[in-house]
Amino acid sequence: MSVLETYEKHDPGQPVARVIGGVCIMAVVLFAALGPLMVPGDPFAQSLMKALAGPEAAAPLGYDHLGRSVYHRLAQALRLSPLIALASVATAGTAGLLLGTLAAARGGWIDRLLTMLADALLALPGLLLVLIVLAMVPGTALGFWAGLSLVLWVEFFRLTRAATRETLASPAVQASRLLGFGPAYLFRVHVWPEIAPMMLTAAAFGTATAIMAIAALGFVHVGMPAPTPELGLMMVELLPYWREAPLALLSPVIATFALLLGLTLLAGSRRT
Template sequence: MFGPLLSPHDPTAQDLLHALEGPSLAHPLGTDHVGRDVFARLAHGAGRSLGIALACVGAATGIGLGLGLTAAYAGRWSDMAIMRLADLMLAFPGSLLALLISGFLGGGVLPMLIGIKLTLWPQFARMARAIAQSELKEPHVEAARLAGFPARTLLIRHVLPAVLRQTTTLATLGLGAAIMSISALGFLGLGLQPPTPEWGAMISELLPYISEAPVQMAAPCLAIFISVLGATLLGQALSEPDSGKEIER
């Protein structure tokens, strides 16, 4: 996220006289087909790729938790309506749905956010509903209900903390999926538009020059790989304490 501070070069500045140069002191990862510094573009693209992924996961988590808690508490008909909507969204392949929405709306940040959010929220809603239904049957929650506490208090103070503990792991895994979706849309030209640096778009731009610039081509691929791997390992690390407690029980 602080990568732009490490590179003195403008990520959009072109220098055709130094196109496809290999790594050097001036350009640690070389230059692309129009002479732009690859390290500068990689560093500036990190903030956009990871920032958009975090925004997508955050929005999907909020929507999913809200609908999941509503389905668990509001009653049979609301539960059926929300869960059938979630099933409908899950029937579409996630990447295909994001691709269709981005393509229909012309690409860019907003369509990308909408498409990826629609692919992620059903997972959070289903998990939140399952955990909330279990928590609502706990004795202390039943006691609070009989004491006359409103539904908002029951859900926020007694149910939501347990839901958040479980969905944090799912959110980290969703972050990796969001990074992959953003990169895929950028590769297809439906993400951030040139000359804005973005990892998927960088791969698409350098693909015709893979034989002349293998290092430049590998840089955004490796950045995506490390980011997704980091998100996955973070999710596994967060889930281990809970898994240990379940085994002990």
């Protein structure tokens, strides 16, 4: 019986959390992918005659203050933010995995230098680093990707370094080295199976963190420029009109909550 199976045996709520998390994420993904196909429309089209109007067949979630379909803008926003977050996590995870393995395997000045760099970045607030990058590349997906990758790689690096050092010191790895197996074999057979669950958990949490950061910066008008459909920007644009169009405001809020809840439940259910 695996460690995960043993854990789930003593904590039966974990499979339930995983199912709920998967359903939340799948619902968001299906809406973002299939929503515009079921109800065709333009997320940028404006009609001031329909400003803050309620739901109708062409706009099932109503219209915003500029007469744009909230349904189609939300579907577009749920493609943009997760894609930036996933790209950032993929870049940060790859960098953290490679550098963490290098630091653990080589040790010496390489380990000290990389650890010092990670600690220096960790000492700075994450949003501040993203803001610094956005100041150089303002209002672009590239800026968010670079800034979030710079913030997120530290966590992957620290996890990989700690787990790899412990694994490389194990008797099984020492025996494999005596038998003449190279670094690629040691990583594939011994290191990766040990760190994979932690990396997947960190990736889920990192994706949630990146989505929250993008939405938070959009909420304070530092993120993607208007009229780009983005979750935080949609919330801040619709907040003054919450009495006139509560459904329009609640739509990005509920979608963001469902996405973050799903990622958090999936990440928490993978802890061993």
